[in-house]
Amino acid sequence: MSELIYLSATEARALFAKRALSPVELLQALIERTEQVEPEVNAFTERLFDEALVAAAQAEARYLGKGPAPRPLEGIPVAAKEKHAIAGRSLTEGSLINKGNVAAENAPVIDRILDAGGIIHARTTTPEFSISAFTHTPMWGVTRNPWNPDYTPGGSSGGSAAALAAGTALLATASDIGGSTRIPAAFTGTVGFKAPYGRIPGTPPLSMDFYRGDGTLARTVDDTILFANVLIGPDPRDHTSLRPRIALPTEYEPAAGMRVALCVRLGDYDVKPDVERNTRAAADALAQAGVVVEEIELPWTRAEVGRATSMHFGAIFGALVQDVVGDQRDLVAPYTAAFLDWAAKAADRGSFLDGLRIETRMQRELAEAMAGFDALLCPTAAIPALPVGDDLIGEFEVDGHRFARFSDATMTTPFNINNRCPVLAVPSGHGDNGVPTGVQIVGHTYDDATVFRLGKELERVRPWAYAENHRPAL
Template sequence: MFRSRELSPVELLEAIIARSDAVNAGINAFTETLFEEAMPAARDAASRYARDGDLPPLLGLPVATKEKHGIRGRTLSQGLVARQHERATENHPVVERILQSGGIIHARTTTPEFSCATVTHGPLWGVTRNPWNRQYSPGGSSGGAGAALAAGLTTLATASDIAGSTRLPASFTGNVGFKAPYGRIPGLAPLSADHYRGDGPMARTVADAALLANVMAGRHPGDHASLAYAPALAPSSGTGAGMRIALCIRLGNYPVAADVETNTRRVAAALRDAGAMVEEIELPWTSQNISRMMFTHFGYLLGPAMEDETAGSEGWLAPYTRRFMSDARQAAEQNRFLDGVRSETLLQAQLADAMAGFDALICPASAVAALEADGMYLDGIDANGERLEHYWQGHMTAPFNIANRCPVLAVPSGMADCGIPTGVQIVGHPFDDATVFRLGAAVEAVLPWAGGHPEDFSAPSSMSPY
């Protein structure tokens, strides 16, 4: 539409600003808006389209960036009250590449403290709510990104993922989220060395997610682990006919809610009807063992980093942040680093064996259909008749951070009984990004969701817990 002059980048940004002014108060998706700085960039983009020529891939598109993706000269707090006035000295690599590609950063999105929760609330920014049903969370930690996309406040958004922080918000808000394989998209040192983590795109459609993933990907001098550029490819319009797909509902013993299972099987059935070969498999995992693996890993890297960053200001922290650091510390005391690596490599081998002969694996993103917007979950969570010790055990994303060379695309699968979306994960073989985007496009074709959106709203629904 920009190229044909049907729409101007200025008109699009004006519409997004008007939409944000009208509805963001009801969901609280932004930490700050950059509308004044964005408008001149939109005018410049409009001029460049008028001149044609060689145009960069994101030219004129508004992009909302996660607050942790620092912008030089702007605040970089990680959601911490004690650091709310600190400023970034450089652009995060994904910010750098968005700007180089003509994207217009018009807003920054909310997160929980240190991006260490799968709900999005904290003392600094309050509670972010799901546009589909504001009783519930958009998920976390990239909850502001998911909420902004679902509410029509941006066209694209950045996210990050160390235990599901891209895929869970995408699933809870009806969006598409990509957890790239480790190294595909450069991060910021020193935690770029953490092989669980990764930055990536969130968008409303598979093609949009691929567009932003292609911009983000490639080697960067600041990230020694970053890989050579390998495009995610523009998804085709195929239906997945001929593909061999493994379906795993529980990933071992995750207590999957009935509506989540129904929607996951609906995706599998639609692909089978379109000509894909779908076979149901089992995996020998337990959510308890995966939680132990995950927190052992956190106990040797992210946990100590958080303790260093918050030393002297512990009293300002949200309860979930203190719980995270305590769990990580305890796991490191109980397990050696080598114990964690042994468990991780066993899980990776089990996944490789299970996926042998298949193009990809499909499973739910979360066993629980929803989280309360202001929930702390310090005492665990009820999940399908079971009481889980840690609420993260209700999510099915962490195994693929442990097996983090596998690309994973989260796409919508339907609506939960509580009125918010559910999602499935499409898991590929190590570094096979193209297949997960191809299969994601097939799911989108056989179960189209583009154009679906929550009803309008304006006022917050309840008080903040802070």
């Protein structure tokens, strides 16, 4: 079983095609693994095993030549973030306020998975309303990092990333409005893709928020490409989704001769030594592969990032959450109440237009800094992990480093401000506490292929696969 649960999706599909493995056999291994580890990890909100086994048997028949040809994700088990609606099933976003809510239709990413033959066998945890970089709620309890249960797998797609790390899913859906795909990828040693705005269709009304987008989590770059190619493309429910549909290449030339800008602090982020060490090791590995790496600085500050995001979230995301919560604040988590208070004060810090002025300046500064380079490389988070179960309201400390808020410990939000840039988050090593760390590969606007070319190169020269000697000790 141990080898099956950590198969990559591309490996599994190849074995299915050769009839060396059955989709039913693979799913049964994941179900057995779930029974072993879920009591500790707590990544799943709902198990859909009975329906999934039926779908796996149908997929097996396709590979045996009985019926239509196999589709791109035929027979691959996929864990879906609970906020990605499935018609007829709960849609609570982890909030007691939404208890009993049932989705009327599938989210676009769910339709894409099912149409491609993917099997949604479980749904995954998030923080309430997906508003935090950790994953725990009054509704679902605490989700733990499989690498070290004293730490969170991140958020808001923490359950999805934890399932991949624990070996209970091969692919998982994610979303990203401030780092919700990339932070969990870094904390769990997985791969997360924040597609450029509009590349993957979303659900209204937040599909109109140019900070956010739905995306992918996987354990390898090839799996991320496979999954992204299924999700990419326009959908009439999301007018921002881009035409024409593109297909990411599955094969890439070696990265030798490419130029990469290394920026360790993105201005004034307080990066822990073990994170910096791993980031520089990733840059050195690319340099040894023939990539030209040059270190640069950016004039950004956490204060101005905080001002821009405060005004943005106050006007859009915070307003939406407040609309749902109404006068039922007694039912929400403490961190949700704190978020609503923070968002409500956004107008005191400036107008939405003031935020746009900061955002456009940061976008120009990034474009100018990246001129002459193919991509930028930087840490995903300033620390290897956040403590599990902590609401992180106000100032907190991690290994002697003090942070005013958890967004000061993560380094993802600048690229939600620069959300036309594709970002591939890949592992960079392990922190001193044993929890994985990660780097972001940031491309020029809508230049998706470049981040995957560099991600493939980095995976080749610094392999991070969940091999038998490199897995959580669950």
